[in-house]
Amino acid sequence: MASRRRMLLKVIILGDSGVGKTSLMNQYVNKKFSNQYKATIGADFLTKEVQFEDRLFTLQIWDTAGQERFQSLGVAFYRGADCCVLVYDVNVMKSFDDLNNWREEFLIQASPSDPENFPFVVLGNKIDVDGGNSRVVSEKKAKAWCASKGNIPYFETSAKEGFNVEAAFECIAKNALKNEPEEEIYLPDTIDVVGGGRQQRSSGCEC
């Protein structure tokens, strides 16, 4: 049944270590911010209820480890994502340069059916730092990149100040909703009235 499936929107946040992925999620979900850097391990998600056109949705926001060594199990959780958020730090050029890798990596690993039109949203975070004086990636440059990748929506945010975070996630939710889910329509070979017709394969122990 599609309706239940559609009530849950899965969003993946990707980006280099230290760009503020966790902070953005925390600011959006809990309205909290901490200046301290704490690495994320593995994948972690928070949920948030959002209302959209009189319907309630649950936004499942997956925060990921930016450091590769804390991603030991791989990225199976990309599966079934409705939107991918790419985050970089406007004060660090490399984090912007790496966006392309993150995007490609996501498209390869999640392999959505229509990669050309899969919704991405790009966030340029930490615009508050040093009053914008230490910034090295201009808005124009970021927008140009987004335009070249099929007009990805772009937001400049500050997780610290909460600036633009709400608007960004609203757009993220909207785009996630627009993404036609790849319904893996499963039809059993035979409708099994008795149920459990497949033989149980026994495993090593009884737990």
Place this chain on the structure above:
Amino acid sequence: MLSDAEDEEKWLAEGIAGLQHNAFYMHRALDANNIRDALKYSAQMLSELRTSKLSPHKYYELYMRSFDELRKLEMFFKEETKRGCSVIDLYELVQHAGNILPRLYLLCTVGSVYIKSKEAPAKDVLKDLVEMCRGIQHPVRGLFLRSYLAQISRDKLPDIGSEYEGDADSVVDAVDFVLQNFTEMNKLWVRMQHQGPVREKEKREKERSELRDLVGKNLHVLSQIEGVDLEMYKETVLPRVLEQVVNCKDELAQYYLMDCIIQVFPDEYHLQTLETLLGACPQLQPTVDIKTVLSRLMERLSNYAASSTEVLPEFLQVEAFAKLSNAIGKVIEAQVDMPIVGAISLYVSLLTFTLRVHSDRLDYVDQVLGACVKKLSGKAKLEDNKATKQIVALLSAPLEKYNDIVTALKLSNYPRVMDHLDTGTNKVMAVVIIQSIMKNTTAISTSDKVEALFELMKGLIKDMDGTPADELDDEDFKEEQNSVARLIHMLFNEDPEEMFKIICTVRRHILQGGPTRLPFTIPPLVFTTLKLVRRLQGQDGDVAGEEVPVTPKKIFQLLHQTIEALSSVPSPELALRLYLQCAEAANDCDLEPVAYEFFTQAFILYEEEIADSKAQVTAIHLIIGTLQRMNAFGVENRDTLTHKATGYSAKLLKKPDQCRAVYACSHLFWVDDQDGIKDGERVLLCLKRALRIANAAQQMANVTRGSSGPVTLFVEILNKYLYFFEKGNPQITSKAIKDLVELIMTEMQSDNTTSDPSADAFFASTLRVRVSLSLSLQHKRNHNNDNRNRQLQPQIVQRWNRQESASIKHSALDYASLIRMLGKHGMPNVAMQLFNGMTSASVLPRYATLSALMLCYADNGLFLDAQAMWSEIINSSFVPEIEVISDLMDAYGKMGHFDEIRRILHELTSRDLGLCPEVYSLAISCFGKLGQLEMMEATMKEMVSNGFKVDSFTGNAFVKYYSVFGSLTGMEAAYGRLKRSRILIEKEAIRAIASAYIRQRRFYKLGEFLRDVGLGRKNTGNLLWNLLLLSYAANFRMKSLQREFLRMVDAGFSPDLNTFNIRALAFSRMSMFWDLHVSIEHMKHENVAPDLVTYGCIVDAYLSRRLGRNSSFALKKMNVDRHPLVLTDPIVFEVFGKGDFHSSSEALLESTRQKGLTYSKLIAIYLKKQYRSNQIFWNY
């Protein structure tokens, strides 16, 4: 038999199928609100997770699918409770599931809803769940189950400020819960290594490593709990986590969890608990890679310190340095087996930390270096490449921090660390030091510092023990020694005495350098010393009664000895130059005997050491030049030296060399200063002697080659005559000059078979100078010189006549070409006189002569005269030639006389000479070329309104100039007009338009334009297609690029070099190695030879990814032994610029003129250059 991986795929596929099957029925049950069926099928679905056949990676996939399905179930449970179903009942109900694993997953899922409902305290539910999970003791299944628990409870912990915090629930419970789950998970994880057969241990360790994040994630959750403040972290969290870490006694777990602790908790916490954290290190298993753990900790703390100065007091307060230093010492002591590189990299981290946090504490820095020395002592020089790299990093860090070698020189342990480097690395480090000095222009201003510095870089200064000199790369060696030379130039102190000390110190060091180094190091030392001499020069009056410690005399003595050292090389040419420099300086200090002594040394070298004839020529000219500038010499000394110089000059091996040296000697007798010597007679003697030698040379050439030699020598001597004549030497008469000119003319005539254009030009310009000379002298002297000009003109004419009649059978004389030549040489006056002479000799000027004269005037800016000529032509019966009109318009145009052009246009069109369309076309091009678009436009309108048809050439030119000078809109309008006139746009205009679009980076527009022109057109070759490809490549639209390329081939165009290079450039910039290879193969297949640009694509692509070594993989498909050429259309560079390899190779090709350069050589040179620059700027 299936391999393991295939097996696994099969198991996973089966698991997924089973999962989907049950999920399907679960959904149906959910839709039907059938809770019992829903539970039944979900339990069956979860049974798939009971498998033991999957690796953690695959299991994770299955787990994620189950996880997603469980979210739907959870939503259903939530709805059920809203509909009035008791969550407690649900909690009971799910426990009826038959198998324990599905049961616990379901329990956790309901538990999540249970906590949310707040019908029971969160802590009770959590406690229950975490206890229940003990039921699974299979490590993989248990770890995943508990990670499920961690995830669903993640946002339901009774954290401070959370909605689940209450009277009964506090953050302590939250922490307890997570810690308990963590402990259990760690136990499962550690225990895993002991389960299963020993032979699979390696595989198991790999699997354990994959599972690590499941355990580590608990620490992440802890760090995210807001209630975990410093107090709680210090008192509860860290001790309990560390307890678990230490007690598990497992290498993998200890290493990983220490890393996690450092990464997930904030810096402030680490600082405040440094003792506890570091205290755990020695308790870890001896095989744990503690150095990486500690390095990462220090890196974090260093970054933290660098983030804000406000945090620095924290570091001081907790005595971070002492604690870290201590801990490192203990670790190094405890782990005896740690390789040396490990210890050094720890010191590097500690040093980085120290420099960031305690940049003012040089003693700390020295302490770290000292500890390193201690560790290294007793060991031979390091052979381990990695370790030496670390030492270079260690030594470079203070330089980078302080930007000042002087600070580093204060570090007593700095040189001691350097001593442990092998010779090669020692040199690299020395070069790094010099570069730091250069970059920061550090002043090294005392001899003590210089001493210390040279001691530090002794690897560059002298041969170290056991280095065979021949092992050195020549180019490397040169670069090293050049940097030493640069350094010597940098040394300076205001105080002459101290400066002298510095010089002595440097001298002492460099004299140990041996014959290979001295030629590099002695010249800078000599020049630095001479600079000191020049400073003292003014103040050298002997101050009575006062002891002057440093006198020029003393310094010259030192210089003498220094240069003498070159005799061991030997390098007589260099020594000779330096002696001459010193002589000149001594001359300026008015020290005649010293200067004489230096000259004597120079002559001795010349006589005894310089044997090569070319070197002799250079040396003698240097001697003459220097001697000429000497003014300190008395008559006797001067005569002696002059005599010698003239003597040697006449004894050179080749006649022309003799001749040149001898006439150069003439300057020794005529110094153009107020009190300079002026001995006109001896000047003339020299010149006459030179003439005799030139004559002899001429005759010799006659004998040996059967023709006369070049007259250049005579012309050179003529120039000397003219010089001294101008300077007023009475011995040089106008008659002598006239004779010489005549002689040259005769020589030239007889020389007509082997006429040398450069000699002709030289003579012509000499004559030109003479014209101006005689004019300027006219009112200076009342000689009869003024008629010389008049004499000259018939001479030229005469000579011309003779030549013309000799070579071409002509009845009438044609002066046109002569006038043209005079015009080009900027001699309109001579031309005018010639013309006047012609007319006075009643030679009737022909049209060609008139127009030549007119152009001669116009080109030289004599517009009034040109106008007069023009009127004469236009009013005569001559019909002006279109080429002449074109040249004339261009001449006016260049000077900005646009009105003149319009006037000419009107004069011509109003006369209707049948030239109108051509003339209009000319004017249009002329205005266009100069960017006068408005005038071009007006002319075009006029042309059309006068009823003339615009031809293809004019139309295309019109478009072209709009593209070059106009706006895009203007250009597009012009192109539209061209189309409406049904004129086909041609190559040149297409290129101009394309270029305009490219300048504005309107690549899409460019594409549109090309399609509009018609890509099917065949008569423009590949131009249109190539431009189209370029438009896509410019934006790196790789797919479109590929598509259009295929279309191009389909349309029957065969790709050429440009086509391939456009693609290759795009591939190269995008690092699309595979496509690049395929393209090269394709090129080969099509027999298109690559050019420098193609090679550049490969080299740059590989180097940009630091794969220089691998480039041979691609290059071996290409012929690298060819001579490098650039054949690519320059418009390509307007888009891409020139690649690094391309531009650097071009520069090399231009500068060296080295023949026989091939691609392979260029690449080798370039790679080496890149490698070197990488090496120097090692980025640690």
